[in-house]
Amino acid sequence: NPIRDRALLPKEIVASLFSNIHALLPVNTAVLEALEKNTDNVGAIFLENVSNFRVYSIYVSAHVHTRGKLATYVKQYPLLKHHLDACALYQRCRNLLLPDFLIMPLQRLCVYPSLLENLLRAPPSTHPEATGPRPA
Secondary structure, eight states: OHHHHTTSSOHHHHHHHHTTHHHHHHHHHHHHHHHHHOSTTHHHHHHHHGGGGGHHHHHHHHHTTHHHHHHHHHHHOHHHHHHHHHHHTSGGGTTOOHHHHHHHHHHHHHHHHHHHHHHHHSOOTTSTTOSSOOOO
16 A cells, blocks of 8 residues: 555554455455356355455445545645645556545445346356246
């Protein structure tokens, strides 16, 4: 974390902005690895990992105030603003700002139910549950 490593903000402020974001990656990595091994049981994979998604509740609770806090800290810490402005110029950031990156875990979490609903509606023709059109 360059913000922490360069001491652009005090550690407690960094912790409040990023919360437990470090705990989210292993959850998603485990689901991805399981899906890569077995795409026939997507629902079962999510059910097996459902308790792991509880780490998101901490992140969601903390994220509610993140945008406001970040705006305040950018005003209070000029080096932070300079760093974030410089980062925004990197091509790999794709014109996204820190708040955009911090919301991505929440957006990913919101996509999962829709993904599962779509899979239930239209299983692949080779899937055992694909017996024909389902009633609406």
